[in-house]
Amino acid sequence: MRTDCLILGGGIIGCAVALELRARKVEVTVVERGPIAGEASSAAAGILAPQAEAGGPGPLLELARASRALYPAWAESLRAATGIDIAYRTDGALVVALHEHELDLLRARQAWQTAAGLQVERLSAAEVRALEPALGETHGALRFAGDHQVDNRRLARAVEQAAAQAGVRFVSAQARRVLHDGARVTGADLDGTPQVAGQVVLACGSWSALLDGAGLPAQAVVPIRGQMIELETRPPPLRHVVFGDDGYLVPRADGRVLCGSTEEHAGFRKEVTPAGLERLARRVARLCPALGEARVARSWSGLRPGTADGLPLLGPTALVGLHLATGHFRNGILLAPITARLIASIVTGERTAAGLGIDLAPFSVARLG
Ligand SMILES: Cc1cc2nc3c(=O)[nH]c(=O)nc-3n(C[C@H](O)[C@H](O)[C@H](O)COP(=O)(O)OP(=O)(O)OC[C@H]3O[C@@H](n4cnc5c(N)ncnc54)[C@H](O)[C@@H]3O)c2cc1C
Incomplete structure (x- = not known):
C-alpha cells in the first residue's frame, strides 16, 4: 500500500494535520493504535x-497567539462541515491572587504583557467578587478577555469526522x-506490515520518542501526568476560566466544572491517585468554596507530551520527508490549528514557515543537539 503522507498518531495534532493536508489535496493516512x-x-x-499561561514573552507565546487567532474560523468551519458545535466560548480567563504576595507576580505579568501590546485588565478584590460571585475571597486578579476555551472532546470528534468526510484514511x-x-x-512498519509513504508526520504525543527509526533522543518527549476531576x-457557577492555586477551574455551559490539574513525572502510568485527588x-475549596458540595462526576488522568524547554x-x-508535530505539553489543544497549518505547508512545500510569519527555528529538533 502506498500513501502520500502517513501520520503516526491520531490525537488532536495528527487529526488536525491530516484535515489540513486533505484540504490541500494530499492523500493522507492516519495510524492510531487506540481510539x-x-x-x-x-x-x-x-x-x-x-496569555494566562505565559511565563514571559517568547516564541511559544507568539505561536500560541497565532493559533488562538485561528480558532473562531476553525470552530465555524468544523461546524459547517460536521454540524458539531465545539463549544468555543469567549468569556475570558481570570488569574486570581489568593495571597497578597501573589499580587507582585500579577503586577509584573500585567506590566510585560501591556508593554507587549497585549490586552490585560487588573481587577480589585471587589471587582472579582462582582464579576464571579461564586469565587472565594481573592486579593484581586488579572482578566484576559482574549483567552478562551473549547470542549476538547467535541473538538476532537469534529476534526476526526471532518477529516474522514474529506477522505482521510484511518x-x-x-x-x-x-x-x-x-x-x-520511505514509510513505516505498521504491526509488521510496511506502509510505503512519501512523507511521514510523527504525532505520537508522549510516545513520540519511543518510535524506532525516527532518530529522536529518548528524553526528547516525556510524559507529564495530569489528573483532573x-x-x-x-x-x-462561573463564566470565566479561573487560574489560581497552581491550577484552574473550567466551567462548561452545561454546568460541569473541570478542576485541573497535577503535573507529575510518573512514567506512562495513567492513574488517578488519592494524593492527586486530594490536591484537586x-x-x-480554595478557589470556589461554593463547589465544595458539588457532585464529583468523573476523574481521569492523561499524559502531556513534555519537552525539556516546554516548546513543541x-x-x-x-x-528527508520525516516531520515532527509533537511535544505540545500543556497547550496541544490551543496549538492544534497553527500546527496543522505549519506542518501542512511544509509537507506540501507550498510555503515556508516564515511565509506564515512564524520562525520555526525555536521549535526545531536541532535545538536538542
Ligand atoms: C490533564 C491535561 C489537561 C490539559 N489541558 C489542556 C488545555 O486546557 N489546553 C491545551 O491546549 N492543552 C491541554 N493539555 C495538553 C494537550 O492535551 C496535549 O498537548 C495534546 O492533546 C497533545 O496532542 P497529541 O495529538 O500530540 O497527543 P495525544 O492526544 O496523546 O495523541 C497521540 C496519539 O498517538 C497514539 N500513538 C502513540 N504511539 C503510537 C504508535 N506507535 N502507533 C500508533 N499510535 C500511536 C496514541 O495512542 C495517541 O492517541 C492537557 C493535557 C492533560 C493531560
Missing part, C-alpha cells in the same frame, strides 16, 4: 489561554518503526 484522540487530547481541559495499528533508506523516509453543578479537592517539536528532521 482516536483517546489519550491526552481527551484528557485535556480545552483552555485556549496563551488505520487501526501500532506503528512499530519509521522506515527509511538512510537519507529519506469533573464536578456537576446547576446552574454554572483542596484547590476547588515542529518541522523537518535530518531524515
Whole structure:
C-alpha cells in the first residue's frame, strides 16, 4: 500500500494535520493504535489561554497567539462541515491572587504583557467578587478577555469526522518503526506490515520518542501526568476560566466544572491517585468554596507530551520527508490549528514557515543537539 503522507498518531495534532493536508489535496493516512484522540487530547481541559499561561514573552507565546487567532474560523468551519458545535466560548480567563504576595507576580505579568501590546485588565478584590460571585475571597486578579476555551472532546470528534468526510484514511495499528533508506523516509512498519509513504508526520504525543527509526533522543518527549476531576453543578457557577492555586477551574455551559490539574513525572502510568485527588479537592475549596458540595462526576488522568524547554517539536528532521508535530505539553489543544497549518505547508512545500510569519527555528529538533 502506498500513501502520500502517513501520520503516526491520531490525537488532536495528527487529526488536525491530516484535515489540513486533505484540504490541500494530499492523500493522507492516519495510524492510531487506540481510539482516536483517546489519550491526552481527551484528557485535556480545552483552555485556549496563551496569555494566562505565559511565563514571559517568547516564541511559544507568539505561536500560541497565532493559533488562538485561528480558532473562531476553525470552530465555524468544523461546524459547517460536521454540524458539531465545539463549544468555543469567549468569556475570558481570570488569574486570581489568593495571597497578597501573589499580587507582585500579577503586577509584573500585567506590566510585560501591556508593554507587549497585549490586552490585560487588573481587577480589585471587589471587582472579582462582582464579576464571579461564586469565587472565594481573592486579593484581586488579572482578566484576559482574549483567552478562551473549547470542549476538547467535541473538538476532537469534529476534526476526526471532518477529516474522514474529506477522505482521510484511518488505520487501526501500532506503528512499530519509521522506515527509511538512510537519507529519506520511505514509510513505516505498521504491526509488521510496511506502509510505503512519501512523507511521514510523527504525532505520537508522549510516545513520540519511543518510535524506532525516527532518530529522536529518548528524553526528547516525556510524559507529564495530569489528573483532573469533573464536578456537576446547576446552574454554572462561573463564566470565566479561573487560574489560581497552581491550577484552574473550567466551567462548561452545561454546568460541569473541570478542576485541573497535577503535573507529575510518573512514567506512562495513567492513574488517578488519592494524593492527586486530594490536591484537586483542596484547590476547588480554595478557589470556589461554593463547589465544595458539588457532585464529583468523573476523574481521569492523561499524559502531556513534555519537552525539556516546554516548546513543541515542529518541522523537518535530518531524515528527508520525516516531520515532527509533537511535544505540545500543556497547550496541544490551543496549538492544534497553527500546527496543522505549519506542518501542512511544509509537507506540501507550498510555503515556508516564515511565509506564515512564524520562525520555526525555536521549535526545531536541532535545538536538542
Ligand atoms: C490533564 C491535561 C489537561 C490539559 N489541558 C489542556 C488545555 O486546557 N489546553 C491545551 O491546549 N492543552 C491541554 N493539555 C495538553 C494537550 O492535551 C496535549 O498537548 C495534546 O492533546 C497533545 O496532542 P497529541 O495529538 O500530540 O497527543 P495525544 O492526544 O496523546 O495523541 C497521540 C496519539 O498517538 C497514539 N500513538 C502513540 N504511539 C503510537 C504508535 N506507535 N502507533 C500508533 N499510535 C500511536 C496514541 O495512542 C495517541 O492517541 C492537557 C493535557 C492533560 C493531560
